[in-house]
Amino acid sequence: MKGRLLIGLSCLGILIGLVTAFRVFSTGFVLYAKTDTLVWTMPLAAYIFFSLTSSGLAFVSSIPIVFGIKRYEPLEKRTVFLELTVLMAGFVCLIMHLGSPLNVIYLLLSPNLASPLWWLAMLYGVYLVVLLASFWRIQTAHVSKTLSTLVFLVAIGTSTALGWLIGMPDARPAMNASFLTVYFPLTAFACGLAAVLLFSLAYARPSANPSSAAQEDLYNEVAKVFGIVIGVTLILFIWRAIIGGVSSSEVELGAFKRMMQSLSFQTELWLGLVAPLVLMLMPSVRVTTWGKVLASLLLLVGMFAGRLEFILTAEIMPMGQMAEGLPEFVSYFPTISEVFVAIFGLAVMLLLYTLGERYFNLDGTHEQSEAGT
Amino acid sequence: MPKYAMVIDLQSCVGCGACSIACKNENNLTEGIFWSSKITETSGTFPNVRYHYTPTLCNHCEDAPCVRGCPTQAMHKLDNGITMHDPKKCIGCRYCMYNCPYGVISFNWEKPFKFWRDDKPVIKGCTPSPQEVVQKVNNGTATPYYNPARAETLSGSRSKGVVEKCTFCDHRVKQGELPYCVEACPADARTFGDLEKQGSEVVFLLGKFRPYRLKEHLGTKPKVYYIRNFNPAAYERTKGGV
Numbered sequence: 001m002k003g004r005l006l007i008g009l010s011c012l013g014i015l016i017g018l019v020t021a022f023r024v025f026s027t028g029f030v031l032y033a034k035t036d037t038l039v040w041t042m043p044l045a046a047y048i049f050f051s052l053t054s055s056g057l058a059f060v061s062s063i064p065i066v067f068g069i070k071r072y073e074p075l076e077k078r079t080v081f082l083e084l085t086v087l088m089a090g091f092v093c094l095i096m097h098l099g100s101p102l103n104v105i106y107l108l109l110s111p112n113l114a115s116p117l118w119w120l121a122m123l124y125g126v127y128l129v130v131l132l133a134s135f136w137r138i139q140t141a142h143v144s145k146t147l148s149t150l151v152f153l154v155a156i157g158t159s160t161a162l163g164w165l166i167g168m169p170d171a172r173p174a175m176n177a178s179f180l181t182v183y184f185p186l187t188a189f190a191c192g193l194a195a196v197l198l199f200s201l202a203y204a205r206p207s208a209n210p211s212s213a214a215q216e217d218l219y220n221e222v223a224k225v226f227g228i229v230i231g232v233t234l235i236l237f238i239w240r241a242i243i244g245g246v247s248s249s250e251v252e253l254g255a256f257k258r259m260m261q262s263l264s265f266q267t268e269l270w271l272g273l274v275a276p277l278v279l280m281l282m283p284s285v286r287v288t289t290w291g292k293v294l295a296s297l298l299l300l301v302g303m304f305a306g307r308l309e310f311i312l313t314a315e316i317m318p319m320g321q322m323a324e325g326l327p328e329f330v331s332y333f334p335t336i337s338e339v340f341v342a343i344f345g346l347a348v349m350l351l352l353y354t355l356g357e358r359y360f361n362l363d364g365t366h367e368q369s370e371a372g373t
Numbered sequence: 374m375p376k377y378a379m380v381i382d383l384q385s386c387v388g389c390g391a392c393s394i395a396c397k398n399e400n401n402l403t404e405g406i407f408w409s410s411k412i413t414e415t416s417g418t419f420p421n422v423r424y425h426y427t428p429t430l431c432n433h434c435e436d437a438p439c440v441r442g443c444p445t446q447a448m449h450k451l452d453n454g455i456t457m458h459d460p461k462k463c464i465g466c467r468y469c470m471y472n473c474p475y476g477v478i479s480f481n482w483e484k485p486f487k488f489w490r491d492d493k494p495v496i497k498g499c500t501p502s503p504q505e506v507v508q509k510v511n512n513g514t515a516t517p518y519y520n521p522a523r524a525e526t527l528s529g530s531r532s533k534g535v536v537e538k539c540t541f542c543d544h545r546v547k548q549g550e551l552p553y554c555v556e557a558c559p560a561d562a563r564t565f566g567d568l569e570k571q572g573s574e575v576v577f578l579l580g581k582f583r584p585y586r587l588k589e590h591l592g593t594k595p596k597v598y599y600i601r602n603f604n605p606a607a608y609e610r611t612k613g614g615v
Contacts, residue, residue, distance in 0.1 A: 028483025028533050036479055039467040099465015099480065099534030105446035106462040117468050118444035167436060170591045171474030320476030320587070321410040321429040 055234025272302010
């Protein structure tokens with residue numbers, strides 16, 4: 001029943017997304033809250049959110065295989081499949097962001113090795129292939145250590161290259177590449193842990209194999225790690241606010257100071273970091289399913305707002321001739337089409353995941369599936 | 374190989390905007406897109422106020438952040454120093470716009486020349502619709518004032534989903550002509566030439582006056598230089614006071 005409902009809702013989301021895609025590519029990007037100042041908006045923020053979450057899931061899936069912590073093995077199959085579905089959602093949002101997506105062939109025909117965007121595109125291409133191979137191995141034979149290690153390494157590459165991409169412009173000091181190349185993988189890991197908890201506890205069928213007590217212990221341990229990662233993220237987040245927003249006098253950092261008052265910044269701080277941290281710090285809440293699910297959901301919502309906050313920080317202060325006739329800071333509110341793009345990505349992810357849950361027995365490994373049948 | 378640069382004399386520039394209009398005509402620019410534009414500032418408090426006008430265009434930086442960031446080399450440098458864009462290779466990611474510290478790159482958010490696709494006449498039963506004018510003048514292929522010369526080195530008018538920017542009128546330079554904004558400036562405030570050629574006008578002006586460039590501290594090495602400044606104000610000289 002739950003599966004059918006989710007498939008129905010996902011199909012509706014995909015339908016809305018397809019209509020939006022048709023309208024955007026026939027009418028133009030005027031359907032977005034576009035200006036020549038705000039060139040990157042919610043569709044790109046959604047892409048960053050999904051792609052970083054996918055990288056974070058790769059970090060989680062590497063725990064039992066790359067780092068040899070075997071008790072995490074029951075999470076492996078679901079996590080790898082989630083990585084794939086979340087990555088697909090990211091690709092959907094990316095296509096909806098690009099003005100001429102068919103020209104991506106020139107990434108191969110005319111590469112620019114100095115561009116972080118080229119490296120990111122290549123890394124994501126490799127990531128997709130390696131992920132597919134890794135899941136195929138789990139499904140048909142057994143987990144491949146080589147492939148899992150590759151997934152882990154490429155995920156480090158994608159999450160850090162994204163920091164390089166957004167932090168490269170010299171003219172936007174608020175976008176510090178050194179900070180982002182640490183902050184992005186760290187928050188990716190937090191999002192990965194949140195997604196695993198959310199989809200394992202709120203979505204999947206409770207499994208009898210391994211025993212539910214062992215499973216409960218495992219999820220409690222994941223929740224503990226989750227709390228620690230949120231704590232570290234919060235420390236980094238606060239220092240970013242102090243260094244860039246409070247103690248700095250640089251004019252170019254004015255945009256960040258402005259964004260500190262924005263809804264997206266406050267959502268990231270309070271809803272995405274403080275609230276889940278408080279929940280995970282309380283042992284009586286942390287051991288409950290609802291506590292873990294709520295904390296995960298809050299973190300993911302907060303991080304989505306955070307991805308938007310990051311790209312808006314880089315853009316709300318118009319530069320050069322584009323600033324003519326504009327206020328010192330421009331404001332942004334997403335259009336319905338931009339919201340539909342995010343829904344499109346989410347719907348694709350949910351549909352793929354629901355189908356995966358139905359046909360691939362994500363609770364166990366190949367050996368467990370064989371033993372069960 | 375020449376290395377082209379432009380010198381803008383702010384004492385001669387009257388801020389008439391002829392450069393911007395000439396640029397739009399020459400390069401078939403659609404509504405809302407300006408390859409040649411301006412930065413205006415008002416400083417002071419009334420009655421002690423002053424208005425500053427700085428004409429702007431792509432700086433054709435030697436170390437161009439837009440070129441460094443473009444994943445497909447759609448944005449690239451020509452041997453003569455011009456920063457050029459190839460819309461056929463552009464994926465519409467807008468990373469060049471994100472990277473450009475001068476805000477001189479524009480994106481075609483929709484199909485250009487919306488006005489000329491309108492089928493409603495301005496005065497019903499009296500004037501033709503813009504669409505009818507286009508049909509009659511150019512057989513429906515382009516706007517009535519379309520400049521085919523632009524299409525010699527770049528698509529005549531850019532399509533939806535790609536970026537565009539000033540090219541120093543590379544199609545004219547190739548023919549031994551000056552960029553059209555330079556040609557059109559009624560005050561001769563813009564001087565264009567080869568930095569490598571001893572005795573060229575730009576070399577002379579850069580040596581004669583103390584030039585500055587926009588956001589020099591970023592190290593992009595712009596090739597648009599500004600010299601002099603016009604200020605007719607006089608004041609009674611004192612030592613001030615406490």
